[in-house]
Amino acid sequence: MKLCRQPLASAVACVAVAVVLGNDDMQTVNARTRIVEEEDAESPAQKPTPLTSAPLQRLLDETCVKRFKALCEEGKDAFCNYETAVARKGRGSETQTDDQWRCYDDRFLGTDSSNVQCTDNCGTLFHCKGSINPSTSVHTTMKDLETELVNRVPEFCSPQQKTLNEYCNNLREGWVARRGVLTSSAEDQEWRCFDVAKLEYHLQSQCVDNCSRLRHCPGGREGPDRRNLTENDDYASIPEARSLIASGDPPCEAALVCISTPKNPAKCVSEGEVAEALEEEAEQETKERREVEKEEQRKVAAASVAPPQSEASDSPRPPQDIHSVYPQLETPTEEELGVLGTAETKLQSLQGLLNARCAEEFNYLCTSENLAPFCTQPVVARKDYGVYTGFEGSIWRCISFANLDQERKSICVDNCGAEYVCDGGIEPTEVVHAQWSALGKLVTQRKNDRCKRPGAEEGNEGYRKEYTV
Missing domain, CATH: 3.90.640.70 (Actin; Chain A, domain 4)
Structure with missing residues (x-):
């Protein structure tokens, strides 16, 4: 049974009363107290989820799930809700002030700011929703994540996108190539370099896959501020984008047809095999989407479990885990x-x-x-x-x-x-x-x-x- 809440812009009061309608149906009654809710409240901050994370980021998350599970099996109960484990680059406890790759219990990451980093398929780090309270964070530092990220980027990052990113990074360090950021209009076909800090990880724009076709990827903008960027300061056009994309070795020989794949290299087939290959690709995409949706559902379900009641390894315990009363x-x-x-x-x-x-x-x-x-x-x-x-x-x-x-x-x-x-x-x-x-x-x-x-x-x-x- 869950209570649904709507966050108030006012920092004073919010009440939710559950009224049972049926077996598990709930209706929420929001009662405002003496402080009136502010108008035009911002929508809730959204953390990266399996449905908005890049496949490479999901692979790192899965590594953390396995790490939490192993710690749980060692008797460290704080890590036993391992379905909520995520990989982020950020700070740790009071003494761990440097940003490192760590496995965090996502339930203890706040959404008030973007103080951690996530990766796209090319290893570009974006600030993503998640704030760390050093006194309550449940995490374990895992330097192997950095190694795994570096080793797996060639597998997930298309050579074409890599070329565009390198162009942008040479133009200005920390810039990345994207299309469809300033507008969602199909008429906007211009590739641009963007300051990564001005892009939201959980929002989508377009990258290029290993067959030189467009694919959705993390890093976008929305709302009235979507176009509120200054050219040459926040972004710059890539006039030679088409030639850059075509500059590398072609993914397939001229007589073959390129079928894009989630991991490199692309699949090359004859014209007679195209229909079967496309059908297999569609089936694979459907299977992957369903797996991602199931992963999303598992994390949502796991997040509803009460926080663990034991000591974390290299972080202070959350208050509920401290059994000695002060x-x-x-x-x-x-x-x-x-x-x-x-x-x-x-x-x-x-x-x-x-x-x-x-x-x-x-x-x-x-x-x-x-x-x-x-x-x-x-x-x-x-x-x-x-x-x-x-x-x-x-x-x-x-x-x-x-x-x-x-x-x-x-x-x-x-x-x-x-x-x-x-x-x-x-x-x-x-x-x-x-x-x-x-x-x-x-x-x-x-x-x-x-x-x-x-x-x-x-x-x-x-x-x-x-x-x-």
């Missing part, structure tokens, strides 16, 4: 659970203040929005993990205390705003709750009120020294 400075007492009408002067902890704000939010949703699931008290604030495309990995939520699963872990804050693991969590796809990212802003605004009380800073410093992983 010392809880000014832990909220039972009286500090979020109950409507609690005076702020009675709240000794910052966490208690967050709980109280959540109680107010629940009351608003109950009385003003007439949403019965929120007519319960007490309420708590917890930072947990998101599972939806377009959201960052961890999200502040308001949750009914009665719905907390005490066998789970989630994130609370101490009086100086430092996050720590605390008891109680939920499965966000099954438990009705209010998502409220503005609680993070409240922590920033109010932490100094309590952190400066005598002994608080000293206590927090001791906590950090003893328990920092």
Whole structure:
């Protein structure tokens, strides 16, 4: 059972209530709170998926799936949801600040920015959606991916595309050849060199295959900014593109017909064999498309599984994987659970203040929005993990205390705003709750009120020294 959500441009509140319609059918009711949703909100950021990734990138992803599976079999449970493993070039933990090829658990990569890199079939690296939180990332560094990439590029990159890319890179380092970027019109047949940084990996444009025919490939633009590029600064035309494509050895002898293939070399057949070869090519493309779609479905299904509960190899553990409970400075007492009408002067902890704000939010949703699931008290604030495309990995939520699963872990804050693991969590796809990212802003605004009380800073410093992983 899943809850569907639509991200709000407002950073304050979003609520989704699941109403059962049938066996597994769900209807989403979006209730806006006192902050009005901004107009013309941007569409959710999209990560590369099997359907938008180049075959060479999918091969690297599959290498990471195998690597995660091997680590799981060694008893490292954090890697046992290996279907979500992806290969990206990026940073790692707090001490791994350099960009290297690593295998990441995709569930812990945010979509707020493009801080990792993916490859096309020619080994050109594009920034692709994915942000790394060093304190929660589940990954393992795998330098062999770089070697595999270099070794497999000649297999996947057509000689013709390689020639165009080399022309562009000689023109300006970091440029790549594409067609159909500035417009999708079939009339636009001009090849251009583009600054890779100005292209979106998950969007498609056109490359040339090993039979000198056009094929879709990663690296495009969309929307009103599609043409918002400056010639000679962001791109340049390739007037001699046709001669460059034809400059190498022909893929086939003059008497034979070229049939493009996903991997080099192209297939050369006689005219009498063309029909059979084209039929085989179509069958192969259909088979590959179905395999890619199945891979996509597997990753979507795997992403809905709760994050692993064990230690990653060369990265810090995600908060839910840390079983030892950190010392809880000014832990909220039972009286500090979020109950409507609690005076702020009675709240000794910052966490208690967050709980109280959540109680107010629940009351608003109950009385003003007439949403019965929120007519319960007490309420708590917890930072947990998101599972939806377009959201960052961890999200502040308001949750009914009665719905907390005490066998789970989630994130609370101490009086100086430092996050720590605390008891109680939920499965966000099954438990009705209010998502409220503005609680993070409240922590920033109010932490100094309590952190400066005598002994608080000293206590927090001791906590950090003893328990920092």
